[in-house]
Structure formats: structure tokens, C-alpha cells
Amino acid sequence: MSTAQALSAPQNALVKMGLSRDIDLALHLPYRYEDETRIVALRDARDGDTVQVEGTVTDNHVAYRPRRQLVVTIDDGTGACVLRFFSFYPSQQKALAVGNRILARGEIKGGLFGRQMVHPVCKPAGGELPQALTPVYPTTAALPQAYLRKAVVSGLARADLSETVPAPLLPQFGLQPAWTLREALAFLHHPGPDTPLAALEDRSHPAWQRLKAEELLAQQLSQLHSKRERDRLRAPVLRTRPGGLHEQLLAALPFALTAAQRRVGEEIAADLARPVPMHRLLQGDVGSGKTVVAALAAAIAIDAGWQCALMAPTEILAEQHFRKLVGWLEPLLAPLGRSVAWLTGGQRKKERGAMLDALASGEAALVVGTHAVIQEQVQFRALGLAIIDEQHRFGVEQRLALRGKAGSGSGGAHDGEGANEAPESPGPLEPHLLMMSATPIPRTLAMSYYADLDVSTIDELPPGRTPVVTKVVADSRREEVIERIRAQVDQGRQVYWVCPLIEESEALDLRNATATHEELAAALPGVQVGLLHSRMPAAEKKAVMALFAGGRMGVLVATTVIEVGVDVPNASLMVIEHAERFGLSQLHQLRGRVGRGAAASACVLLYSAGDNGRLGETARARLKAMAETGDGFEIARRDLEIRGPGEFLGARQSGAPLLRFADLASDTGLLQAARALAPQMLDRFPEQADRHVQRWLGGKSEYLKA
Template identity: 60%
Template sequence: MNRLLQGDVGSGKTVIAALAAMVAVGSGWQATLMAPTEILARQHYERLSPWLEPLGVRVGWLAGSLGAAAKRRVKQAVAAGEVDVLIGTHALIEDSVVFPRLALAIVDEQHRFGVAQRLALRGEGRFLPHQLMMTATPIPRTLAMTFYADLDVSVIDELPPGRQPVTTKLIADSRRDQVVENVGRWVAEGRQAYWVCPLVEESEALDLQNAIDTREQLQAALPQVRTGLVHGRLSAAEKDEVMAAFKAGEIDLLVATTVIEVGVDVPNASLMVIEHAERFGLSQLHQLRGRVGRGTAQSLCVLLYRHPPGAIARERLATMRQTQDGFEIARRDLELRGPGELLGARQSGAMLLRFADLGRDAPLVDIAHALSERLLEARPDVVEAHLDRWLRRRERFLDA
């Protein structure tokens, strides 16, 4: 299996991942789940452990923040077959992590990993494990592979009962003071909010709002609001402490960088403000917007942009206002950025096909699939020669 599971934030992808892992474990094999950030990976571990351990499944945890001795114990347990499901971050793809019976590799937030990282998780063993990739917004290369390569797709097209669509507004940064006032009113009604900045601290090269200065400005403008700060330079323990306080309602307004893009689930947080939205990609904007709208209250996403935005930035912002469908957003991202290489590691850019065009020639793909099946049955020797000429032993890229 090489399958992409696409579903908007909060649609239930984690439940499907747990069921798939249970199928592998129930057959006597191992499964692993890799997430791009420790916040998200830990959330998966804390959510899946209570589900799986009562069923006799041994769940392990591996991340960069673990001490050397703890990492060694986990790796030894995995190699000895004493861990059935291993959950973690990029630490899972270190050479010292050896799975004797890996049957399923699950990659969450697939768009956050490079091609080589996804291939490394599947390993070089004799048995190639099944792969399940999960995302709300597939990267352009992955979307192209759903047309041209052996990548199957499953789509979750519904949200849990009671969820409401998130309203998205585009506001020029000249009205920033007005947005700050509205955040104060929003919080005064008992709700929580995020304020996302593109930088951690001031940069001489980039004239952009940074999280540290923004928090100070918001504290001065809204002294009655309890404000927190989280970014990638904090230690794992510090990030966990801030996120726990926000989830417990001890912080009203969380100023952050894109470290909160994935893995943050606070149902009472119903307002998202993204500063310099014109500098973010479509998948990032969609993921950040997905941090709100997780409860039953009406939620709002404000995209603050510097006027006037460039032509491509204008297209991205317009897309965010027009749709909340992750697959449609990915399709437009494909149009804007190109699909990259199917037989290489580039995940966006021109496809370098001499004649074919992904958008124009999509109807031909089904015909080509049918003809390839007939050719495999009738002339496998011709197929082998064709693959050798065009792929030149780069087939593994089609598995990532």
C-alpha cells in the first residue's frame, strides 16, 4: 500500500492511523508514526497510548528531547521486537533505529517532510512496508503523483458533528490597531486567540513583525489580556509548559511562530490572526487556520497582509478566502508552484516534462493506466526495458 489520506484538520485522520496500526500489529508486525514536530508527536503518543495499550499493544516514544540513556533503551526495545507501535519525530529515521518487522510506516503532516525523509522511514530492508501519508493539504508533487504514479488516495470529506466553517477575512496591515482592539473584545467574551508571526525576533534582512516584539506590543495595548509566547527556540519543556497553560485557559492570547502549525488542539481558541500572511505558503495558511474551528463556536481567521501584495501572494490570499477544501487548496498550489519531480527530490517547480501538461492532460492518465495493465500482462519484457530506460533505478522516489 502506498496511500495518501487527505482530510481537513480535525476530520479524524488519527483514528484511521490507529486502526491501520492495529491491523499491522494484529498480524504480528510493527508500525511506526512520524510527525514533524515534537508537540504533534507527543499529542499522538498521549492520544494513541490510552487507545492501544488496553488492547495489549506496546507503544513506544522516541524524540530528540529524550536523554541518551532513554533513547538507547527505546531503540533496544524496538530492535528486540518489544515495541509494537513507535511514535516520534525525525529521530525515527536515524540509522540506529532498527525495526525487525516493520509493516506500516505512517507519516503525519506529509507536506512537512522531504522526499528523502519519507523514504528513510520505510527503510532498506528486504520487506518494503506499507506507507500511509496523512495531510490536510498535499504538496504539489504528491498531488501530481495521484495522477502519474502509484499513489492511491482516500479523502475524508466531512467534519465531526457540530463543527462550523471558519470565516476568513483579509485585512491590510494599515488596520492593525483595529484588529488589536477586536482581539481584546474577543478575549473579553471568554474566548481565546492566536497571533502568528513569521519571525521569532527582529531581523536586519527582513522588515517583518516578529513574535517577541509583537508580544510586548500586544501586552502594552491589551494589559487586561493574559498573553503567552511560544516559538521554535524554546526547549521542548518550555513549549509544553506554555501549550499546557493555553489549553488550560490560563493564557488568553498566544503569540507564536509557525511552531503551532500542526498538533495544537484547543477547542476554546476561536480566533487566528496571521501577520504578514502574504509571506506564507498556501499549505501553511490552511494548517494555521485549522488551529481554530475545533469547537462548536463560530471561528474567525484574520489574514493581515502588507499592501499591496505581489501577484502570486494575491492569488494565495484569494484562495484562502474562497475555499476551505484542503484538496482544492492543494490543486491551486500545484497551479502556482508546479509539481516538481516525480523521479527526484524536488517537491515543487516545473515538472520538466517535454510534452505533457498535468492540468491539460489529466483525462489521458486513466487511459494510460489501463494500457499499462494490458502491457504488463502481454509483454512484461517490453515493460522492463521501458522502465530501465526511463527510470534508471530511481523507482524508489515513487514510493515517497
């Protein structure tokens, strides 16, 4: 019999919930408490209160109208109360027999027929009352509260809760020294009856502060350790040179860089000139000009005799980058006998073979593509710089695979002038890594989950971008929106109409987009209305995008495949259908497809309320934020408030420990203290630092290193 089979159902449930170590059980905290320490007289109980009463059963019968139910009446001498059970067992009916004295705990409600409790928790009266509040833990159907409570008590007793934060460092957190980790956990599992529930629920109690501080410290230690490990690796030294490719590209660009683009370009160039791998996140709002910054970084790598790879999550985005990079770099590379390669999954075998050969020989200085770039058969002569766009869409494994494509690492990929020599290194060289994101990361998130990254921010838009007016419109006004589209097309403008992806069914997505396409084609005679969705063959997608980009198609109905990377300056109106189904950062990305030219642009968020005619609270907050601001950083801040960190981390979080106790919005002070403390602890108390990370993160810290 296997170990898994030998375990009972509750034991299996514990393992599935990640509660396999004693410390995991000790750190599994209640989400609420029940007060079973006192008995309230019925005359003193107020409607809506959850109370425990003690009384004698005076009536017990099964009623059949309006539905079958067990009705029990108890009296405590100060008043009577009816207990109703809509599902019950014979044993329960017997335990509540007339004459029995019982404890009943539940919410008191007044009504036409007097006071009542529905499905209260009942047990025989007598015996001592608990001395502490009763914990209620997050659990699953296979794991009863009673079993989990016992497991937590024994885990708490067995766990090694010796102090890992050195005493000299604790005052820097501003914590009360009276609360050790052991005391904080013992208290939070079984707080005394006089503890204010508000301080437990809002996590402001000193015991909670102790736990949040330790959790944030573990995260900061893990991130700092991985950053230091990476700083021990070696990368090619890539320097700019007078009159080199970098200067030539700057001179050839048909526009001047913004001050922000110049600043981040210099930060990246300084990183590339160091012998340790760059690990930098380039963030900037939609349309801020990240691609040209990436092109200048690629020019430095290529001029130094190394190759560069740019990987994007979708073919449309990859092709957008490819077109721009070919336009800027090919004229400069051709005289050197170098080229820009293109790699995607849908390529013909012959074309793909030619690209692979060009990469392996070093003739291709730069490759642009999708996940195809990291496939096993792709071999570089010497990869010096890897660029990942929309990095949160890629998993840890995919980013590691691209970093592992370093090639021979000799520094002589191209024997042209200016090839920099690679430093002496005991092992293969790591490529520099530049990650790009149009979803700006709020500062507190950058300080915590991206603490191991250097962050560069393009915080201004290029001149000529027009502000986009955002309107929130109910689906009942759909006809007015179609009229607005007709007016835009009559003025020679173009329009996007985006339909949501319905995760459960690609067929539904298709039907939704196809029906909208047919509706708009019928409503707009004489206008070419195109359709673009994820299941179309690549060649067909390409043809549709070419018609729209060339101005020959007036309206493009699409699923979110156009979310990033589509640049049509003549498009002035974006309609997002079922806008309530989209995340805030995704709505902002979609809105960024318009306002790219001189024409006044607008984004219509078409929403459909639920069956009750009302929008959910989260959806309302998102749409309100979109209407109120066009600033990507403000959008990101509100998205963090609404949805929490997961949205920003994307695939990086697969297994990464999202904070369980600390809250990035309200615990900034503790986060800053943890950041300051982590390097001191790693330098002065390395063994305790290691124990601390193991206690809080176990093996999960590996996920934070990519």
C-alpha cells in the same frame, strides 16, 4: 587535469543544466521564437511590434544627456528610426558606421522624437534570410544562445529518435500519425515562418501534443513499473480478529466514527490482510480525523503480534499524536504488558535508552516520534506497519529508512493470542506503509505523481466542527484586529497570532515574533500572551503549549511551528501576519487550528502590500481563494493552478522529474490515455517501454519509487 577542468565554461554550463546526453539537448525546447525570416518596411511597422528592418546608417554619434548612449539613425527609404544603446563597445560603434547597410531587429516605439528601438539586435545586411523562426532557449549567463543553438542542432542530429511508442498503441492517444517524435522535435526547434505563434505558445500544436503524450507516458510507465516491483515484495499478513484489539478500540472510543472514516478504515484493513506491502496515502482535510484511522490500523498490526511506528515532521505534531494514541491504546495494551514508546531528538539519554530497549525487545508495541525514529540505533523486534504523517515534509531517503526498519520479520514479535503468521518469503518482510496528508491532492496530481499509490480520502468532517469565517485585512487596520482579540479574550476565548518564517534569517524571524509578542502584551494588559518559536528549547515549548492548551494563556504568538497538530477547542480566532508570504495550503493548515470547538471562529489574514502599495498577483490569488472557500480540496485545486505541482510533492520531488511539457490542468485527456496505455505497453512491449522511460527520465525514475 580532471574532466570537469578540461571542459569549457559553456560545456560546464550544459552539464549543470542537465544537458549532457544528445537526447537531453534534443528535448531542450525553445521558450519563444524570433522571426528573422522577413523584413518589414518602417512605414508598415506598428508601435509595440517586434520587427526586423533593413536600412542605411545616416547618423552615428555618442550622446551624454540624460546619460551616455550610442545613438544611430537608419533609413530604409520608407522612413527613419533611431537605435539607442546604453551599453556598447567600440567595435559595435564601428560596425554601425554611417553608410553601412544593416539589419536591425527589436521593438518599435513611437515618441516625441520619432520612432526608435532600444538595444536592437544588429548585423550586416546581405546574404540569405533564415527559412525558419529563430529559437530562443532557456539558458544561463555562462551559456550564450549562439553556442546553445549549435549544441542543440548537433544533439538533435545525433540523438536516437527512433519510435519507442508501438504503432498499434498510438491511435489511443488520438494523435495525428503524421507527427513522429523526430518530426515533432525538428519542427519545434525550427518552425516555419507561417506557423501561428499562438499554437506554439499555448502548446496546442500537434507537434507539442506528441511530445506531451510521450512525456506523460514515460511518467506513467515509470510509476507502474515501480508499483509492480513493490507488489513482488512480501509483507506480514495482518488480519483483524473477533474480539481483538481493533474491536476493543472501536468500543472504547468516546465518539462514533464518520461514514468516511469507516470506509477508509476498511480499505486499510483489506490492504493489511494481503501479503504484499501496503503503499497507501490517507488524505483528509484539516480536522477530518486521520489520527483515529491510524490508531485503528496500528491496533490491527499490534493484535497480529507486530510493532507499529508513527513518524511526524515536528515535535509538537508528534506529541499531539502521542497524547491521543496513549489515551486510546494504553488502557488496552497495559493488561498485555505492552506500551507506547516516545522518541525525539531532545530526549535524555536514560529515557531514550529505556525506549530503545522496549522497542528491541518488542515490549513497546507502538513508537511515536520525529526523525529520531529512523536513526541507526533504533532497532525493532518486528516492524509490521509504518505510518508517516504530513508525508510531503519527508524526503525519499527518510521514507526508505523507515521502510528498512523491518526488524527480524518473523511475525512473532509478541506471542500473544491472535499473532498472525507471516507468509513464507525468500527475504526479509517489508512493513506496510501508510502515509497521511492534510493537504488534499488534486485528482490530476494523484493520477500522475502519485500513480503508484493507493489513495484513501476522508471527505467529511466529524460533527461539531464550526465553519471558520475568513477575513482579508490590510496591515493598516492592525489596531482594529487587536481590539477584536481583546473582545474574544474577554469572552473567555483564546487567540493565535502567527508570524511568518523568513527563510534568509532566523534572527529576523525571532525579532519579528518577539516584537509582535511585546506589542500585544503591552496592548492587552492583564492577558497572558505567550511566545513560541523554533529556536526555543523543547522543554520551554512544551511548557508554553501546556499553558495555552490548559486555557491559562489567552494569546499565543508563534511562528509556523503550530501549523499542524495543535488542537485547542477553545481557540476561536487565528490572526496570520504577512499572510501574503504564505503558501495556500499552509494558510489552510493554519486556519484549521481554529473552529475545533462549539464557538464561532474566525481567521484574519493580515497582509502588507509592497512598496508600490499593491499586492503581487500570486499573493492576491491566494488570499482571494482563502476568503472564498474553506474546502480543502478546492484550496488544493487552486493551489495547483497558482503554484504548480511542486508544492504538493514536497521533498518527494528531490530529483523527481516534474513535467516539463505537459500541463496537468489542461492535458487531462492525454494523462488518462497515458494511464490506460502504460499497462498495455509494459505487458506487450517491455523492451520498448524500458527504452521510452530511459529516453525521457534517464536515472531520475528511481526517485518516483519511494
